[in-house]
Amino acid sequence: MEIHSNDFKARAREALADQELQKALKLVQVKFVPNRAAAAAEYGDFEALRDAGRDIRNRALENLDLWLERFEQEATRRGAQVHWAKDAAEANAIIVDIAHKNGVKKVVKSKSMVSEECGLNDALEAAGVTPIETDLGEYILQINDHEPPSHIVAPVIHKTREQITELFHAKHHKPRQTDIGALCREAREILRPHFLSADMGISGANFLVAETGSTVIVTNEGNGRLCTTVPRIHVALTGIEKVVPTLEDLSVLLRLLPRSATGQAITNYVSMNTGVAGSGDSDGPEQFHIVLLDNGRSRVLGSELKEMLRCIRCGACMNHCPVYQAVGGHAYGWVYPGPMGSVLTPSYAGMEHAHELPHTATGCGQCSAVCPVRIPLPELMRKEREMQVDAGLRPWTERLALKLWGWSASQPWLYGLGTAIAARFLKGLGGEEKLIHRLPLAGGWTDGRDFPAPAGKTFRELYRAKKELH
Amino acid sequence: MRVALFVTCLADLMRPNVAFAALKLLKLAGCTVEVPETQTCCGQPAYNSGDRATALTLARKVIDEFSGYEYVVLPSGSCAGMIRAHYEELCKDDPALLVKAKKLAASTYELTDFLVNVAKLESVPGDFAGSITYHDSCSGLRELGIKQQPRQLLGKMGQVEIKEMSEAETCCGFGGTFSLKFGDISSKLADNKCENACATGADAIVGGDLGCLLNIEGRLRRKGDRKTQVLHVAEVLAGKLD
Ligand code: SF4
Numbered sequence: 001m002e003i004h005s006n007d008f009k010a011r012a013r014e015a016l017a018d019q020e021l022q023k024a025l026k027l028v029q030v031k032f033v034p035n036r037a038a039a040a041a042e043y044g045d046f047e048a049l050r051d052a053g054r055d056i057r058n059r060a061l062e063n064l065d066l067w068l069e070r071f072e073q074e075a076t077r078r079g080a081q082v083h084w085a086k087d088a089a090e091a092n093a094i095i096v097d098i099a100h101k102n103g104v105k106k107v108v109k110s111k112s113m114v115s116e117e118c119g120l121n122d123a124l125e126a127a128g129v130t131p132i133e134t135d136l137g138e139y140i141l142q143i144n145d146h147e148p149p150s151h152i153v154a155p156v157i158h159k160t161r162e163q164i165t166e167l168f169h170a171k172h173h174k175p176r177q178t179d180i181g182a183l184c185r186e187a188r189e190i191l192r193p194h195f196l197s198a199d200m201g202i203s204g205a206n207f208l209v210a211e212t213g214s215t216v217i218v219t220n221e222g223n224g225r226l227c228t229t230v231p232r233i234h235v236a237l238t239g240i241e242k243v244v245p246t247l248e249d250l251s252v253l254l255r256l257l258p259r260s261a262t263g264q265a266i267t268n269y270v271s272m273n274t275g276v277a278g279s280g281d282s283d284g285p286e287q288f289h290i291v292l293l294d295n296g297r298s299r300v301l302g303s304e305l306k307e308m309l310r311c312i313r314c315g316a317c318m319n320h321c322p323v324y325q326a327v328g329g330h331a332y333g334w335v336y337p338g339p340m341g342s343v344l345t346p347s348y349a350g351m352e353h354a355h356e357l358p359h360t361a362t363g364c365g366q367c368s369a370v371c372p373v374r375i376p377l378p379e380l381m382r383k384e385r386e387m388q389v390d391a392g393l394r395p396w397t398e399r400l401a402l403k404l405w406g407w408s409a410s411q412p413w414l415y416g417l418g419t420a421i422a423a424r425f426l427k428g429l430g431g432e433e434k435l436i437h438r439l440p441l442a443g444g445w446t447d448g449r450d451f452p453a454p455a456g457k458t459f460r461e462l463y464r465a466k467k468e469l470h
Numbered sequence: 471m472r473v474a475l476f477v478t479c480l481a482d483l484m485r486p487n488v489a490f491a492a493l494k495l496l497k498l499a500g501c502t503v504e505v506p507e508t509q510t511c512c513g514q515p516a517y518n519s520g521d522r523a524t525a526l527t528l529a530r531k532v533i534d535e536f537s538g539y540e541y542v543v544l545p546s547g548s549c550a551g552m553i554r555a556h557y558e559e560l561c562k563d564d565p566a567l568l569v570k571a572k573k574l575a576a577s578t579y580e581l582t583d584f585l586v587n588v589a590k591l592e593s594v595p596g597d598f599a600g601s602i603t604y605h606d607s608c609s610g611l612r613e614l615g616i617k618q619q620p621r622q623l624l625g626k627m628g629q630v631e632i633k634e635m636s637e638a639e640t641c642c643g644f645g646g647t648f649s650l651k652f653g654d655i656s657s658k659l660a661d662n663k664c665e666n667a668c669a670t671g672a673d674a675i676v677g678g679d680l681g682c683l684l685n686i687e688g689r690l691r692r693k694g695d696r697k698t699q700v701l702h703v704a705e706v707l708a709g710k711l712d
Contacts, residue, residue, distance in 0.1 A: 016658055326658050359652075361645070363518060363609075364612075364640075364645070365608055365613070382520065385520025386522050388520055389522070399521070402516055406521070406525075406527060406528060412507070419482060422483060442650055444649065444650035445649055448653055448658075448692065450689075452687050454484045459486035463490075
């Protein structure tokens with residue numbers, strides 16, 4: 001997928017001015033946030049569950065190579081073929097090759113963020129294979145001129161129902177439907193024949209289970225199960241970090257994921273795909289290909305950001321992020337938005353393409369307070385800022401300002417003088433109102449806010465004067 | 471109790487009364503208070519901007535200045551959080567410094583937390599009469615667990631009514647340099663905060679971090695609200711300063 005992360009500022013500004021988007025985004029706050037809170041409260045000791053989730057993911061990552069080997073062995077033993085892709089281009093080439101070898105013309109897809117990461121749909125189309133998105137949200141985006149998703153769990157959260165009504169009316173040439181059920185039915189009628197006529201199904205995988213060689217997906221619509229069982233070929237594409245050692249481990253993560261994502265105790269469907277259809281099986285694919293993508297993950301594993309690989313893609317961090325709530329996912333300019341995206345995008349797509357993102361958070365810590373696997377997201381964003389400073393990627397003005405300020409703050413006498421001057425200067429600017437409407441070099445502040453002026457003398461001065469008096 | 475007051479750079483420059491109020495409250499709580507003269511800033515702006523070297527220089531200075539005291543108290547959750555939750559990470563590569571950083575972290579408190587849980591202040595002199603809504607600043611809340619402490623202290627004031635706003639725990643949009651880099655997003659979040667606060671009809675918005683308070687007041691005034699007061703909790707609790 002093309003990356004626009006360095007345009008964050010401009011995109012965010014547009015988002016703030018977009019009334020329809022602002023209306024749509026309300027749902028995040030009124031639905032996802034309270035639903036997650038209710039599900040966590042109802043569970044009982046959700047905090048202990050989060051600890052367990054963190055530990056399981058850490059265990060898997062500590063010996064990632066071994067668990068992946070075990071996964072490959074078990075999957076292969078059951079008739080699946082495991083492919084290793086070092087980057088997006090390789091993953092796409094592997095999948096296009098599978099399609100070509102098997103004369104595949106049409107593919108049904110269930111939702112996969114890794115396929116977005118790879119730009120798989122474009123690669124398939126270029127190779128003469130038609131991909132059909134079958135997740136309702138992804139389907140809506142596909143018929144809307146391949147619009148990118150804006151959320152990793154609810155890809156179309158940025159649209160209002162009214163917008164979808166108009167889109168369906170325009171694309172399906174049918175009477176306008178305003179009821180959500182009717183809209184779903186309309187999409188379902190169009191998608192059903194595709195499931196039956198597709199030659200190949202592509203899914204992602206929320207988890208890979210090493211001890212059984214299974215890929216696991218959690219969905220609510222049932223399209224995932226059709227994609228993985230009806231066509232004769234199933235391709236599961238996911239990242240190498242998704243492996244967990246055992247089914248027991250999986251059961252813990254399955255308790256965490258839906259509660260954190262949508263506030264459900266369990267999703268409508270939890271599908272485990274293990275091997276190919278055996279003789280006597282009534283369904284299942286003849287071929288099962290599992291494509292495991294690196295694309296920067298092993299680099300993250302060896303870096304200070306490795307905790308990020310624990311991520312189970314629940315979306316809670318973005319749902320609870322005040323910045324995401326204000327500007328939505330498209331502002332972030334790539335596949336992964338919100339706090340997790342601000343950490344991942346520079347790592348996967350290259351810091352130079354996403355140097356704005358580690359700065360797009362207030363550091364409020366709400367994301368890490370809800371992350372089911374306790375990823376310290378603000379800390380990781382801060383580490384990325386350090387990497388930028390070390391690599392000389394920050395503007396020289398900012399670096400100079402910090403150095404000057406830091407230097408003067410280490411010279412108490414000079415600092416005292418500087419702040420005494422600043423206090424008077426700011427007081428003067430504030431005038432009788434004691435409010436500064438425009439502050440030189442701080443337009444970012446005063447464009448939308450006044451700056452309350454100080455009293456005119458620093459504490460240091462006043463305190464010393466008082467002490468001398470006594 | 472021998473306490474060092476860390477004024478914080480923002481209170482020093484922008485609102486000295488916050489520090490005088492803290493001083494008064496600490497003395498009332500029976501502490502011997504000193505204000506180390508050479509103090510400046512805890513280094514948080516540099517740390518959060520990724521300038522680790524500058525942050526470390528300032529952390530070293532703070533550790534030198536404040537290590538000799540039984541307690542260090544700050545009228546700010548985010549600066550106290552910097553020392554308590556981040557100095558250890560910042561100093562991790564210098565074993566000797568790390569030992570001191572940990573010790574300092576263990577003796578450092580945010581003001582209301584200290585007054586309630588260490589000094590056990592019984593009564594407060596503030597004479598504010600009216601209704602208050604309390605904004606829970608992020609670092610204090612999530613790094614230090616500051617939630618009930620300020621409310622308990624405000625509850626000791628006879629004529630104060632606390633009206634809780636919805637989303638009291640949601641960020642006001644300040645975020646240090648975030649407020650300058652992404653001014654329009656920051657203003658939007660401040661706007662949400664102001665709306666929630668004003669919906670309570672409270673006479674004053676009160677909080678424990680000057681950065682947030684300047685942000686909230688700045689947005690309120692820009693929108694034309696000259697009436698709602700925006701106060702630091704220390705100012706409310708301390709009442710008249712001499
Ligand atoms: S970082 Fe945590 S909260 Fe965000 S998507 Fe990943 S697991 Fe969920």
